[in-house]
Every structure is written in C-alpha cells, then in structure tokens.
Amino acid sequence: MTGQVRTVDGRVAGRRGQATRQKLLDCLSEMLSSSPYRDVKVIDVARRAGTSPATFYQYFPDVEGAVLEIADQMATEGAELTELLEGRSWAGKAGWQTAQELVDGFLDFWRRNDAILRVVDLGAAEGDKRFYKIRMKILNSVNNSLADAVAELQSRGRVDKDVNPAAIAGSIVAMLAAVASHQKGFQSWGVKQAELKPNLALLVHLGITGRKPTK
Amino acid sequence: MTGQVRTVDGRVAGRRGQATRQKLLDCLSEMLSSSPYRDVKVIDVARRAGTSPATFYQYFPDVEGAVLEIADQMATEGAELTELLEGRSWAGKAGWQTAQELVDGFLDFWRRNDAILRVVDLGAAEGDKRFYKIRMKILNSVNNSLADAVAELQSRGRVDKDVNPAAIAGSIVAMLAAVASHQKGFQSWGVKQAELKPNLALLVHLGITGRKPTK
DNA sequence: CACTTGTCCTGTCATGCCGTCAGCTTACCG
DNA sequence: CGGTAAGCTGACGGCATGACAGGACAAGTG
Numbered sequence: 001m002t003g004q005v006r007t008v009d010g011r012v013a014g015r016r017g018q019a020t021r022q023k024l025l026d027c028l029s030e031m032l033s034s035s036p037y038r039d040v041k042v043i044d045v046a047r048r049a050g051t052s053p054a055t056f057y058q059y060f061p062d063v064e065g066a067v068l069e070i071a072d073q074m075a076t077e078g079a080e081l082t083e084l085l086e087g088r089s090w091a092g093k094a095g096w097q098t099a100q101e102l103v104d105g106f107l108d109f110w111r112r113n114d115a116i117l118r119v120v121d122l123g124a125a126e127g128d129k130r131f132y133k134i135r136m137k138i139l140n141s142v143n144n145s146l147a148d149a150v151a152e153l154q155s156r157g158r159v160d161k162d163v164n165p166a167a168i169a170g171s172i173v174a175m176l177a178a179v180a181s182h183q184k185g186f187q188s189w190g191v192k193q194a195e196l197k198p199n200l201a202l203l204v205h206l207g208i209t210g211r212k213p214t215k
Numbered sequence: 216m217t218g219q220v221r222t223v224d225g226r227v228a229g230r231r232g233q234a235t236r237q238k239l240l241d242c243l244s245e246m247l248s249s250s251p252y253r254d255v256k257v258i259d260v261a262r263r264a265g266t267s268p269a270t271f272y273q274y275f276p277d278v279e280g281a282v283l284e285i286a287d288q289m290a291t292e293g294a295e296l297t298e299l300l301e302g303r304s305w306a307g308k309a310g311w312q313t314a315q316e317l318v319d320g321f322l323d324f325w326r327r328n329d330a331i332l333r334v335v336d337l338g339a340a341e342g343d344k345r346f347y348k349i350r351m352k353i354l355n356s357v358n359n360s361l362a363d364a365v366a367e368l369q370s371r372g373r374v375d376k377d378v379n380p381a382a383i384a385g386s387i388v389a390m391l392a393a394v395a396s397h398q399k400g401f402q403s404w405g406v407k408q409a410e411l412k413p414n415l416a417l418l419v420h421l422g423i424t425g426r427k428p429t430k
Numbered sequence: 431c432a433c434t435t436g437t438c439c440t441g442t443c444a445t446g447c448c449g450t451c452a453g454c455t456t457a458c459c460g
Numbered sequence: 461c462g463g464t465a466a467g468c469t470g471a472c473g474g475c476a477t478g479a480c481a482g483g484a485c486a487a488g489t490g
Contacts, residue, residue, distance in 0.1 A: 007466085014466060016457080036341050038253050038279075043447060052469050057449060064253075118340045125333045125396050126251050132400065143404065160427070167406045167414035174397060175390030181340050182389060185347065189358065191382045199382035206421040212375070222438090229437060231486085258476060267440050272478060 007058050021059045023049045025073075028066050032115040037122070064123075071120050071134045074113050078138040081109060085145035090153065090205075096213035099205040103176065103197050106142070110180030118181060143173045149208055159210050172207045176200070222273050236274045238264045240288075243281050247330040252337070279338075286335050286349045289328050293353040296324060300360035305368065305420075311428035314420040318391065318412050321357070325395030333396060358388045364423055374425050387422045391415070 005013040005021065013021060027049040031040050040063060046053045060066040084105040088098040110117060120138075123131025146169035153159040179186075179200060186196055205213040219227050220236065242264040246255050255278055261268045275281040299320040303313040325332060335353075338346025361384035368374040394401075394415060401411055420428040 011466060014457085017467060020467080036343070037337070041447065042449085053448080054450080054469055054471095055467080058467080062449085114340075118337060121340075122252070122333060122337045124400065125329075125336075127399070128251070135400075136403070147404075162413075163417065164406060164410050164414050166404045167401065167411050168418065170401050170404050170406060171390060171394050171411075171415050171418055174393035175386060178389035178393030179386050184342070185339065185350075186382065186385050188351070189381045189385050191379060191385060195379050196382050196386075198377075199379050200386050202378065203383065203386055203418075203422050206425065207418050210421065210427055212425055226437070229486095232438060235438080256476065257478090268477075269440055269442095269479085270438085273439080277478090 008061060009058070013059075017059075020049070020051060020055065024051070024056055024059060025066060025070055028063070029070055029116065032067075032119065037119050067116070067119055068130055068134070070116050071131070074116055075134045075137040078109065079141065081105060081138070082141040082145070085142060085149075090149050090209055092214050095205060095209060096201070096215055099201040099208070099213065100198070102142075103201045103204060106176045107180050107183065107197065107200075110177065111183065114181060117177075121177070121181065139173050139177065142176075143169045146172060146208060153209060163210075168207055172204055175203065223276060224273070232274075235264075235266060235270065239266070239271055239274060240281060240285055243278070244285055244331065247282075247334065252334050282331070282334055283345055283349070285331050286346070289331055290349045290352040293324065294356065296320060296353070297356040297360070300357060300364075305364050305424050307429050310420060310424060311416070311430055314416040314423070314428065315413070317357075318416045318419060321391045322395050322398065322412065322415075325392065326398065329396060332392075336392070336396065354388050354392070357391075358384050361387060361423060368424060378425075383422055387419055390418065 005018055007013055007017070024045060028040070028045045031045055031048065042056050042063060043053050045063075045066075046056045056066075060069070084102050085098070088101075089095060090098055120131050120135050124135040143166075147165040150159060150163065150165035150168050154161065154163060154165065179196070183193070183196070186192075202213065205211075220233055221227060222232070239260060243255070243260045246260055246263065257271050257278060258268050260278075260281075261271045271281075275284070299317050300313070303316075304310060305313055335346050335350050339350040358381075362380040365374060365378065365380035365383050369376065369378060369380065394411070398408070398411070401407075417428065420426075
C-alpha cells in the first residue's frame with residue numbers, strides 16, 4: 001500500500017535514512033507532549049534528535065507535514081477501536097457491557113495519543129482537510145458501527161422513526177472524543193476518573209438504545 | 216471589576232490608546248478566523264490594523280496574551296448561556312423545549328465565536344491553566360445548571376442513585392461543545408444542520424432525565 | 431501663540447528561527 | 461578500489477520577534 005519512503009527531493013530512503021526519519025518523528029511526538037503546538041520549533045526537534053534542521057527538511061516539508069505523518073500512523077493503529085464494537089450486542093446486560101468497554105477502550109486510546117490528537121482536532125476544526133480526513137479515519141469505524149446499531153434497533157421498532165442514526169452516532173463519538181481530551185478537566189468539577197466512566201457509558205447506552213441499561 | 220487598561224510598560228491607556236488596542240484585538244480575531252492559529256504572526260495583525268508591530272507589543276506581551284484577552288471578553292458575554300437554563304423545567308413538554316433551546320443557543324454561541332473557542336479548547340487541552348479557567352468560566356454556568364437539574368431529579372427518585380450529576384452534566388456539555396466545533400464535520404457523515412439539532416436535543420434530554428422526551 | 435506634559439506611535443536594531451543549497455561524508459556494489 | 465547514490469551539515473539570505481529611544485500628537489497652561 002504505502003510506497004517507498006522518499007525524501008523531499010525525491011531520493012529513496014534507505015535503512016539509515018528511515019531510522020533518522022523515525023527518530024525525528026519520535027522526538028517531535030515527545031515535544032508535542034511537553035510543549036504547546038504553537039511553540040514547537042524545527043530546530044528544537046532536530047537538536048533533540050541529535051541532528052541538524054537541514055536534515056529535518058530533507059524528510060518533511062515542515063512541522064505540519066511531520067505531524068500529519070505521525071497522525072496517520074496513529075490513525076492506522078486506531079483501527080483497533082473497531083474491535084470494541086465488532087459483533088457486540090446492545091441488548092440487555094450485554095448492551096451495558098458493550099457500552100462500558102467502548103468507553104474504556106476509547107478513553108484509553110485517547111489518553112495514549114492525547115498530544116497528537118489535540119493537534120489533529122485543532123487542524124480539523126480549523127478546516128484543514130488533511131487533518132479532517134485523519135480524524136475521520138479514526139472515528140469513522142466507531143461512528144459507523146454505532147450508526148448501524150441505531151439503524152438496526154430502529155428497523156425493529158425499538159427506536160423512534162424520526163431519529164437520525166448518523167446524527168446520534170456522530171454526537172456520541174464527538175462526546176467521547178471531547179471528554180477524553182478534557183479528562184483532567186473533570187477533576188476540577190469534582191469528578192474522578194473512576195466515576196466518569198460508568199456515567200459516560202450510561203450516556204452512550206441511553207443514546208444508542210434510548211433506554212437505561214440493565215446492569 | 217476590570218481595572219484600568221494598562222500598557223505593558225505600566226502606563227494608563229487613554230481613549231486613543233484603547234481604540235488602537237481594541238482594533239488590534241479585532242484584527243487578531245479576524246485573522247484567527249481565516250488562518251491557522253499557529254500561523255498568526257504579530258506583524259500581520261499589526262499591518263491589518265494599520266499600525267506597527269511595536270505598537271502591538273506595547274499592549275500585549277505576545278499573541279497568546281492578546282488571545283487570552285479576547286477569550287476573556289467572550290467568556291463574559293458567554294454569561295448569556297446561563298439564561299438558556301434559568302428557571303427552566305425538565306418535565307414533560309417543557310423539558311423537550313428546554314433541551315431544544317439549550318442546543319440551539321449553545322450551537323449558535325459556538326458558531327459565533329468558533330475561531331477563538333478553538334484556541335481556548337486547544338490551550339485548555341494542552342494544560343494551560345489560564346485557558347482552562349476561561350473554558351470553565353464559559354461552561355460552568357451551563358454545567359452547574361445541568362448538574363443541579365440531575366441532582367434534583369435524583370432526589371425525587373426520578374433518576375438512579377448511582378448517577379453522578381457532575382459527570383453527566385460535564386459529559387453533556389463536552390458533547391455540545393465538541394459537536395458545535397465540528398458542525399461542518401457532520402455534513403460528510405450526511406447529517407444536515409437542521410437534522411442535527413433535534414437529535415442532539417434528544418441526547419441531552421435522555422442524559423438529564425433518563426427518559427425520552429414527550430413532544 | 432509658544433510652551434509643557436503626558437500619551438501614543440514608529441524606526442531601528444540585535445537576536446534567533448526558517449528554509450534552501452552546495453558540498454562533504456558515508457555506505458553499498460561490482 | 462573506484463563509482464554511485466544516500467545521508468548529513470555549515471552557511472546564508474530572509475523574516476519575525478521583542479526592546480528601546482525618540483518623534484508626533486493632543487490637551488491644557490500662562
């Protein structure tokens with residue numbers, strides 16, 4: 001699928017080159033975790049990677065280009081989120097477990113990748129199609145599964161006709177993403193991590209099925 | 216409340232100075248709407264305002280400082296969000312209307328201020344306490360009202376005991392904010408503005424009361 | 431009207447990052 | 461060992477930053 005890794009000026013990257021490239025990506029990742037996106041400078045990334053700025057520009061057009069690369073790697077790993085919903089049931093006790101595991105997996109994924117996801121979120125909100133596409137790639141699997149679940153319940157008359165499955169699913173996914181990226185924020189509202197999850201799962205269950213879960 | 220407006224070097228700003236200052240803020244606001252936060256440069260803001268970079272630095276320590284100023288103004292205006300919930304009922308048809316009007320007002324406020332809210336959201340997610348505080352200022356009123364509503368329903372046995380009002384309210388507010396800032400995103404999921412609102416209102420109503428609305 | 435005072439703005443400058451290029455070093459291969 | 465392509469960097473013009481001193485301006489005073 002992915003063609004050969006190439007430098008900006010068109011050369012094919014060999015073992016050594018790819019290693020350097022990856023090191024730059026790793027260092028950029030670290031920098032994003034420790035300092036504001038706006039303040040991340042090419043020179044700092046290069047220094048941290050023990051190389052020079054010129055080398056950075058050999059592999060990436062700019063900081064944004066490198067961020068897109070990291071984000072794309074993450075989005076590929078994000079396929080794991082699909083498994084949270086594959087073949088799951090939303091009925092009875094199983095439904096409650098599905099909701100819980102979805103929340104758990106989602107929050108965990110977000111926490112592991114929070115730095116880069118922040119930037120992706122910002123880029124998408126600013127209207128950048130490339131970031132937008134990556135955000136889609138991550139959320140689409142979950143979103144589609146949820147929309148399917150709602151549509152299916154709807155066809156069996158368990159959910160009102162005038163509900164729009166895509167709108168419900170999208171809103172729920174947006175909620176999960178937002179809560180995940182402001183997890184720390186809930187502490188100042190006096191809500192602990194452990195308390196947050198079941199309440200979030202409750203909201204998910206309510207949203208999808210329209211009913212309280214049977215626990 | 217707000218003390219006298221002062222320049223960075225401590226002088227008190229007069230009429231003319233305040234006008235210039237405000238013009239810089241307005242221009243910065245516009246720039247944030249049209250180009251990525253990361254790419255907003257002092258020199259561009261100054262040029263657009265028909266003044267020089269040096270003038271900018273007379274009133275603000277840096278771009279971030281000016282953004283905080285704008286955000287604070289907005290947060291103050293954001294007090295209007297409180298009215299969306301003041302004295303409203305969550306019972307019966309009135310409850311459905313409350314939910315609808317909350318969604319409507321919230322999405323509208325967010326759309327009017329989306330550029331600056333994106334930056335505030337990013338700053339808060341990055342852990343900057345100043346941005347965090349502003350985000351709180353905006354969301355707190357809505358959040359507290361919602362939490363109160365849940366707590367009240369809970370005390371009357373209409374909502375389960377093990378629900379955490381603050382967690383529910385916080386999650387719903389986060390959802391509203393997230394959906395609002397990615398409103399355009401829903402279009403690529405085939406969801407139109409007009410369809411989005413009632414579905415979002417449904418989720419809000421379900422979350423607060425635990426029941427479907429009576430329409 | 432000239433003078434004074436305090437506010438307001440800008441020209442200028444040192445500093446530091448950006449992004450590019452030519453050219454040097456390193457690795458691989460016949 | 462020599463050729464070739466990959467890999468890296470020093471150095472440079474260009475631009476934004478942020479600080480300062482001094483000029484422009486409005487308003488009040490004698």
